[in-house]
Amino acid sequence: MTETTPQKRGVPLWVQIVIWVFLVGLLALVGVILSKRQQGTVQPGDKIPDFTLPLFSGYEYEGKSEVKLSDLQGKLVVLNFWASWCKPCEQEAAELEEAWEFYEPGGEVVFLGADYVDTEPEARAYLKKFGITYSNGPDMGTKISQMFRIRGVPETYFIDQNGVLYYVKIGPFLSVDEIKSIVAQKLP
Amino acid sequence: MFAEFGYGVLLVSFIVAIYSGVAAVYGAVNKSAPLVESARRAMLLTFPLISIAAAALIYLLVTNRYEVAFVYEVTSRSMPTYLKITAWWGGQAGSLVFWSWLLAVFTSAVTLRKWDRDIEFLPWVIMVSAITLTFFLGMSIFFENPFARFWLVDGNVLPSMFAPANATVFTPQDGQGLNPLLRHPGMVIHPPMLYLGFVSFVIPYAFAMAALITGRTDDRWIRITRRWSLWAWLFLSFGLVLGGRWAYDVLGWGGYWGWDPVEIAAFMPWLTGTAFLHSVMIQEKRGLLKHWNMILVILTYALVIFGTFLTRSGVLSSVHAFANSPIGPFFMGFVTLTLVASVALVIWRWPILRSETEMKSMLSREALFLLNNLLFMSILVVCFWGVIFPLISELFTGAKVTVGPPFYERATAPLFSSLLFLMAVAPLSAWGHSTLQTLGKAIWKSTVAALVVTVAFYFTYTQNIGALVGFFLIALVLFATVHEFWRGTRARQKAQGENFLTALSRLMERNRRRYGGYIIHISMALMAIGILGIEIFQKETQGTLAAGEQLNIAGYTVEYRELASWDNQGEGVNYTRAVVDVYENGIYLGQLNPRIDYYFDSQQNMTIPGQRSTLRDDLYILLVDWQPVSTIGATFKIYVNPLVNWLWIGSLLFLAGVIFAAWPDRDPSEEPARRSVARDSRQPSAAD
Amino acid sequence: MNFAFGKNYLRITFYALLFTILTFAATTVFAQDDTPTDDEVNAIAKQLYCPVCENTPLDVCPTEACRQWRELIRTQLSQGMTEAEIKQYFVDNYGARVLAEPPRTGLNWLVYLLPPAIILLGAVFLFRSFREWTRSSQAETGPGGERSETSSPSKDDYVARLEEELKNRK
Incomplete structure (x- = not known):
């Protein structure tokens, strides 16, 4: 708004720089967010950063009240995101438990349930209702689900013995065999 | 058949739009009038073409062709025909075609005007329109094709335009049905109004670009687009208000505006558009602010495109947003092109956008208009930052945050109050010059009257300081503006010997824009009453009642009578309707029926409030929950929303004001733009 | 009592x-x-x-x-x-x-601080431009401001102008 300039004068260089920096910054920001939205969940082949899942009492992992991914090195991890208010989760709850009971004696596979934005009483009622015995805990502050960029619940992530994601299941499993066949891919 | 046909027509219009843009530029560069004319005709052709494609789409919608993915997504057999038609803009794919169609309507209309004096603008206006149209058609053709059908391939169903190998068409039995929230009459017209507002801002923008490219930056382009902007602004404003009304009636949270990012995305162009409508007057009357007006027009359009991008690409998530969509990167490209080209052009042409006169007084009307612009821009900064910040937070800290109503309300309340104050003062100031003395003389009567009203409110209605300040400002606007009407009419009466009504109507007709503007100011003050009422005085209570039990709130007593639940198979809805008696201070007022509608096809609930609306307050009852087995107990949430009706009354008056202001002047023989200039320069400054 | x-x-x-x-x-x-x-x-x-x-x-x-x-x-x-x-x-x-x-922690302070800062900047800019404009226009019309007197309309002026306009526009 340099209205008073009597002679023809351009936009001062520093103003131009500020404008372009602002514009490029804005576009870059939106572009990065857009690509984040488009890429969806973490992809198979990605190394999963370490995370800590606190556990509900009664659903501890080897007696500890929290579990760290890095402590599970050498084991295959099946990480299931669920919530008590989630109807489709109920479809697969029994299947997950059955698969867990199948693998539990071998000690090569760990099942983890991450309870996504839920209330503890309802979550416990849900776990009890479906007789779930594997380790379960709340995804505090949605930190883990944000790390995995989950789109919703249920979603299940299969992490191999080296901490690398190798399979993502969006939506409920249809059968125990489906779970077993995915686990079997990485079991010797 | 119709699907392929519709798609084919879209494809043809896409090619025609590209041709039109290329021919226009080529013609302009080579100074070839026939080529520009050819571009113009091509542009005109897009309108019937897209109309045909749209007709094909509507035909598919009303004839239940569920093999078409879009038809499956937004309609179902139980929907009445009119809803099947309006489902056209009920989903991403269809609404993009709707955009293109509106765009074609406007660009055709603008290419049909008389161009003799402005022929150098024509190719560039066509170019900008053609690029925009090409882009929107491209999104329909390549990414969000409303004509794509379901195909059965090896037991999997996938949507595609063209038949994959060994595929057969798959036709679902019934569609998913339109989101019940979108079945409300308000929602039927709210999006088209908003889109109309969005799309019509492309015309002023195209002219601004043309002015920059040709270097003909006198007032001409502004004169041409002024009325356009006013209509665009009308549609945008009305779309916003309708959205508010729809939220109030359907969303069941007792309010009309939730500071949701998508709402704000639609509100931001309104802010710059409003600022433009004010500052454009300074350019017309005083030759000032050419740069600024150019920036405002470009900013308005940029915000339209940017906001649409944010909400449609899935960058922002909200109740209004469309689900994650493949158009993101393509749209991002278009946004980048628009922003970069606009900014570069403005910087390039900055030196020739010179002003003719100087500012004379800080209290002159132009100075106050600039202050008004500063306030609108400040609200814009707050809104823009509130929308963008969660993205920054997500990117840099990984934490999602909400920027919600408390932030916006705290930040904008003083700004809106200052705007009210300016609304009272600025119309009394003079172009070119005013002093505190002249202004004070003009406003003291209104101030005294407003103070009297405020004191009366203090003793009868509220002791809340914020509310009293608000009421004072509103009263000041009302008195000062009505006083302006009064003074003008009296003066005319004296001079012409007309009776009061004749004098008033002639006065207003003679300067539609000014008095239309004053009507809009009055309507804004009325709307402010409603906003103040619901913001500061809203009361709510909730309780679970057995039949015969009561809830009390703000002098009202609500007694639960009975509840019935039944299916309407024809429409695919289950209604649960409660009957409550309403008493005020023991006097029976009548029955209200809050309801829950459950839609089978989309498995969604709608909470329809029982409303009793008066000028003093709205009683707004929601059925929150009920016991399905016994239907004995039911939970109600009750709001008392004082004064909110004034918001809707103000909106209607607002509509009248804008139409009055934008209505073409009576005498068509004279060229409107020129005449208004001649007239305006002799305008009395309306101050004493 | x-x-x-x-x-x-x-x-x-x-x-x-x-x-x-x-x-x-x-x-x-x-x-x-x-x-x-x-x-x-x-x-x-x-x-x-x-x-x-x-x-x-x-x-x-x-x-x-x-x-x-x-x-x-x-x-x-x-x-x-x-x-x-x-x-x-x-x-x-x-x-x-x-x-x-x-x-109100860390980066989040930005959300509260940036808008007022920008608005303040805008206000200062506008105010300074005002000063510049009024000064340069006073320099043109000369001190004493005879013009300002004529361009400050009195009540009679308002009626007179309106009347004049009505005549011209009938």
């Missing part, structure tokens, strides 16, 4: 005492027996956002999950948790997005 005052005074004290006792009794009874009312729950839910839906305050969110959260607030209230504690619990469990505004 004095007597009447004293009597009144006594009566007032009596009522005040009665009122205090009653309300005290009421609150203690309430705290022990009654579960918190819907209104008390909503008063807190209103300030929180549904963690799974977009931009929906918890008090008006119709989903089953939100109903559970409201019940959670009710339980927490009956356990004697304060409003601040409940909000903190929600932030810890579901992330900062449940708050209607970003908490």
